[in-house]
Amino acid sequence: MPLTVAVQMDPLDSINIAGDSSFALMLSAQARGHRLFYYPPEALNYADGRVWAKAWPVSVQRVKGDHFTLGEPQSLDLGEEADVVLMRQDPPFDLGYITATHLLERIADRTLVVNDPASVRNAPEKVFVLDYARFMPPTLITRSYEEAKAFLAKHGSIVVKPLHGNGGKAIFKIDADGQNLSSLMEVFNTAWREPHMVQAFLPDIAQGDKRIVLVDGAVAGAINRLPGKGEIRSNLAVGGSAEKTELTETEREICAALGPELKRRGLIFVGIDVIGGKWLTEINVTSPTGIVAIDNFDGTDTAGMIWDAIERRVAEQSGG
Incomplete structure (x- = not known):
């Protein structure tokens, strides 16, 4: 059954269509006959x-x-004219973002919001992960x-990052001599009122950082993101590159531990x-990315898997 889908996102003219996950989701929805x-x-x-929005009907190519x-x-x-938001x-996950979750939560009993707004609000990426501290x-x-x-x-070299940063x-990175740690903490404390995340530096980052996508609690695929020359950051948005990968036994254990809770929370x-x-360093629930690269390497259709899950949820919510 065709659905009416409202996409709440940043300006469409600023996205990179070659790798943008939101754009891939819109293309997939349109191909299924959903109205965007x-x-x-x-x-x-x-x-x-x-709850309403000034919205534009949109077609994508x-x-x-x-x-x-x-x-x-x-x-x-x-709440009345959309099936899915x-x-x-x-x-950033700031007060504007949090306010949007509060407003959308008021329609969540009638319209499926993806991801569930209350769960997004209660599961910020670098805080929710603390529930799985053993990993x-x-x-x-x-x-x-x-x-x-x-x-x-205690740990030698460390990494310092904003608790609600992104991309x-x-x-x-602060090396064992501690040079610039005091100045960095001063800058962070001036820029942000919340505390910051400090972690032991993992030399393994030179071999990359794996992005694993889960759809309704099940593994859909993964890519390995390699840092650029002279970088410790492997995010594609800051110059990292992607390569095909497989999951390790421990990564499968991590996914098995997270999956049921993600599904229960509507993530x-x-x-x-x-x-x-x-x-495990982050659980990204606000606006996850990576599905285009995964599909390019694996020949999969992760956007289609996401829409399969959404359509199942809509049918369950409507009693169908």
Whole structure:
């Protein structure tokens, strides 16, 4: 049955259609006959129990520079006129993002929101992962220079990163001599009110960091992301490159541990990051990426798997 799908995302004209996961999801939905609307997160409105957005009917095509066409904008009631809302805007996971989850939660009993907005709000990438600390590298959450200094003395080289950062931004390696740690903590404490994540540096990062995609709790595929020359960050957005990969036994164990909880929480599309075949570093639930690269290497259809899961959920929610 054709669905009405509202996609909440960043401006369409700014995406890279060659690798953008949101665009791949839109192409897949359109191919299935679903009707697509686009709106930016700031277009959300609420009054008298209704949540609506100024939204544009949209059609998409894989043509660089001419990849979308917008119709006339309309006021789209997301609780009554949409079957699915894809919440796909990029982080930062700030108060604007959190407010959007609160508004969309008010329609979640009538419209399927992917990923579930309450679960997205309660599972920020670098905090939710603490539930699976047995798979993580040594980790400290702090704003304290003294605590970070003691952690460095215990573990040697460390990595310091924002707790709610994204895309490999603002990740710093501090070597055993501690040079610049004090200044870095001062900068971080000025820039962010929340504590920061400090982790033991993993030399295995030179061999890459694996992005594993899970769909409704099941493994859909993975890529290995290699850091660029002179970099410790392997995110594709900061110059990393992707290669085909297989899962290790420990990675399968990690996925088996996470899968049932992701499914229970309504986190249909999730990307986890694993270093060295065994160290879980993030559980990405806000706007996961990587499905285009996975499909290019494996010949799979991860977007189709996601839509299969969405369509099942819609049918269950409507009693069909």
